[in-house]
Amino acid sequence: MKVDSTTDPTTDLSTVQSSTVLSRPAALLCDMDGTLVDTEPAWSRAVGDVVRAHGLSWTVKDDLDIVGWPIPRLVQTVQERGVDLPAEEIVSRLHETLAAVIADHVPWRDGAVELIATARRAGVPVALVTATYAAGTTALRRDLAQRMAERDFDAVVTGDTVRQQKPHPESYQRAAGLLKVRPEDCIAIEDSATGIGAAIAAGAHTFGVQPNTQLPTGLANHPRLRRVTALSEVAAQFGAAPPGPPWAPPRPDR
Structure with missing residues (x-):
C-alpha cells in the first residue's frame, strides 16, 4: 500500500504490526539528506x-x-x-x-539503493522521513521508482507535513503510524545529531551512518543507537534474502 504524510495515520493498536526482533524489523525509516543521498x-x-x-x-x-x-x-x-x-x-x-x-543526477550514497532493495526482499516496508519539503524529494522519489519497477517509498513524511520538525519525534512517529507499525519495532537511519535525536525520541532502533558526527553524551551512549561506517552494515540487519536485487539503473528517458 502506498501512503503519504498528508494522510492521517490510523492509531488503532489492534491493527498495528509488531516485531521485537531487531534483525527483522517492522519497517526501515530513512532520513534523506546525508543519509540516503549526499545532498x-x-x-x-x-x-x-x-x-x-x-x-x-x-x-x-x-x-x-x-x-x-x-x-x-x-x-x-x-x-x-x-x-x-x-x-x-x-x-x-x-x-x-x-x-x-x-535534477540530472541523484547523488545516492554508496549502498543506499541496495539497502532499500534488501529491505524489500525481506518483506520490510521502507519510509522516507525527511525535514526536506515535498518539493525537494521529487527527483529522489522518481529515481527510486525507476530503479524499482515503479515502486516508490511505502510511506513519505516531509518537513512541510508535520507540525514539529526534528529533533521532535513527530516525523518518525507519523511514518510508523502510516505503515501501521510501532516506532520501537523499526530501524531508523540518520546522519545528524538532530535526526538521531528525533529517531531515538520516537523509540526506534537507530543507526548513525556518519560516525564522525558529534553527539551529546546522553545521545552518543544511548542503548538504541549504533554507529556504523557503511549502509551495508544496516542491510545486514535484515538477514538472508533471496538473490536478485529488484532494482536496475534508471531508464535513459528521464
Missing part, C-alpha cells in the same frame, strides 16, 4: 547563495554548522544574517537550488 553540499550551497546574494558573509564553518537542520531553522538563520526576505521566498529559493543540483 548536504547542495543545502549548504543553497543557503550560502541566498546569504551572499545580499552581500553578507557565509563561511565553510557555517556550511558545517547547518548540517541536518530543519527548513524553519535554516530560514531563521538566513533572516538572522540580515536577509530581508519573507520565509516563503527563502524556502522557495532553497528548494529551487536543491532541485537544480540533483
